[in-house]
Amino acid sequence: MNTVKIVGTGLLGTSIGLRLRTRGVRVLLADASPTMAALARDMGAGEPDDGSACDLIVVAVPPDVAGQVIAAELRRDPGATVTDVASIKGLLLQQVRGLATKAELDRYIGSHPMAGREKSGAVAARHDLFIGRPWVVCSDEDTPPGRLRQVLALIETMGATPVHLEPDFHDAAVARVSHAPQVIASLMAAQLVDAPPEGVGLAGQGLRDVTRIAASEPGLWARILSGNAAEVRRVLLGVRDGLDRVIDALDTGEGAGADAGAGVDAGAGSRTLKPGAVAELAGVIAAGNEGYDRIPGKHGQAQRRFEPVTVLVDDSPGSLGRLFAAIGEIGVNIEDVRIEHAAGQPLGIVEVFVEPRVAHELAEALRRRGWRVPVERLTEENT
Ligand SMILES: NC(=O)C1=CN([C@@H]2O[C@H](COP(=O)(O)OP(=O)(O)OC[C@H]3O[C@@H](n4cnc5c(N)ncnc54)[C@H](O)[C@@H]3O)[C@@H](O)[C@H]2O)C=CC1
Ligand SMILES: O=C(O)C(=O)Cc1ccc(O)cc1
Structure with a gap:
């Protein structure tokens, strides 16, 4: 990969550009908004598009305009491989088929990184956004192997794992794991709009877990949901059946x-x-x-289910560092961590997630060292 052009320098495009730049790849930036392209350049994601021929073009624009942009790029740069990162694949391929010639289609390989954020735009971009995440590739038996290798090289550079899927399978899968969950998160969070502030103030981690993605960008999500309407609808009908049963019960x-x-x-x-x-x-x-x-x-x-060990720590500089150091000395691996602040008290509630078989032992060892560890829940595994 010598030269990669990114069309659409928002969250996804700029994140890809930032990572490519860390590997010394020449990145050309283009956006319908010159200001957005300039912002991505200022953040270090590449240089303004000067019309040079490219090895690879990554289209990272909203899904409803991606088809036209992909077709235009295929036509404009006859040597380039073109991929996109749109969240929908079936309808998009159908649109590109309607706009491109057979020879152009051979240079197009749709893809979709399963990583993102609830914020849009270049300012939210991160070079490490895709590390360890699945990245769907929709190649088929007609895809020239050399073109596929270019897209796989991009995915590898991003630190992601390629997953080969048919567009329709992809759309059904993401309806379940991404698109319908977005609707549910938004509907749940919308229930808070009229809630009295004293009630919302009781919110804990459960509500935050369920509603984190409710902060997503409405315009983008309206486009994603419209582009995968039938599959999202199918999942939501299943959810509605479940809701009806609960409401009835x-x-x-x-x-x-x-x-x-x-x-x-x-x-x-x-x-x-x-x-x-x-x-x-x-x-x-x-x-x-x-x-x-x-x-x-x-x-x-x-x-795997990890067991939380709850520790109350002072809300003061260095407390967390001392706790983690103590756990390291005890010899237990921390699998995950969650921190909440106790309402109205200068106290942090830290949940350290560990293998269930060491949870009880860790709680005891921390208590012996003077940490405040409330009595843990007894489960079959930690007794
Ligand atoms: N936001 C997320 O978490 C994820 C988004 N995606 C997909 O990535 C794509 C981009 O999403 P984001 O980066 O989040 O959006 P974004 O809103 O941050 O950026 C989109 C950029 O495309 C530009 N643009 C719009 N129309 C254009 C056109 N016709 N030609 C050139 N530029 C144009 C906009 O000016 C904007 O800078 C979408 O197709 C989305 O489905 C995929 C995975 C995760
Ligand atoms: O933040 C999360 O958990 C996501 O799932 C982000 C995301 C949003 C849209 C996509 O098409 C893919 C991934």
């Missing part, structure tokens, strides 16, 4: 949306659920446990 015959006379004993003040309702609720949570366990964990391995 929670029906006590009183309050908002209750079915008249649904409760077994719908007398005044009754909160009785229908027979079978509790099992239905437990079943929903259990199915969630099962699905959650299928999410790949650290380094792409099967998800």
Whole structure:
């Protein structure tokens, strides 16, 4: 890879440019907005496009305009391989097929890095955005091997792992793992709009986990959802079935949306659920446990459940460093960390995630060293 052009210098394009520059690749930057291209240049992602011929062109524009931009780049630079990073693949390939010649199509390979942020634009770009993440490649049997090698070289330079998928399989998969979750996060967060501030103030890590991506850019996501409408709709219909079952199970015959006379004993003040309702609720949570366990964990391995050991630390400089050093001396590997601040107190609540078999031992060792470790939850594995 000698010269790579990036068209669309927002979050994705600028992140790719930054990483390519660390490897000494010449990067040309183009954007419909000259200001955005100048910003990416100022951040060190490359130099302004001077029209030179390129080995590889990466189209990183919003999905609804990606088809036209890909076709225009294929035509303009007859030697270049063209790839894109759009979040949808089936509809886009269909559009490019309608706009490009057969010879041009041989130079196009769609791709999609499964990494991003809830912020848009060059200012949010990071050179390490793609490290360790899957990067979908939609080549087919007609793709010339030399062209495929160029796209694979880009992915390798980004530190990502190539995953070869058909466009339709990709779209069905991302509807489930990315697009529908975005809708659910947004709908849940929207429930907070009218909530009283004292109530929202009780929010903890659970709500943050479920709603982090609700901060995403509305314009981009409206385009992504429209471009994968059928598959996203299919997943959401499944979610709606589940929601209907939960809503029905929670029906006590009183309050908002209750079915008249649904409760077994719908007398005044009754909160009785229908027979079978509790099992239905437990079943929903259990199915969630099962699905959650299928999410790949650290380094792409099967998800492993780590045990949290909770430690209360002073909200003061150096506290975290001392805690981590102590855990290192005890000889336990920290798998993950989560930090919350205790409401109204100068106290940090640190959850250190470790292998379940060492959790109890770590808690004891920390207590012996004077750390404040509340009594841990007893599980089969740590007793
Ligand atoms: N944001 C994310 O987390 C992820 C986004 N993607 C995909 O990457 C692509 C880019 O997304 P972001 O970088 O987040 O968007 P962004 O909004 O940060 O950047 C898009 C850039 O494209 C430029 N642009 C728009 N129309 C153009 C045109 N016709 N010609 C040239 N430039 C044009 C805009 O001026 C903007 O600078 C999208 O297709 C998106 O689906 C893929 C993975 C993750
Ligand atoms: O932030 C996250 O967890 C994401 O999943 C980001 C993301 C957003 C859009 C994509 O097409 C791919 C990845």
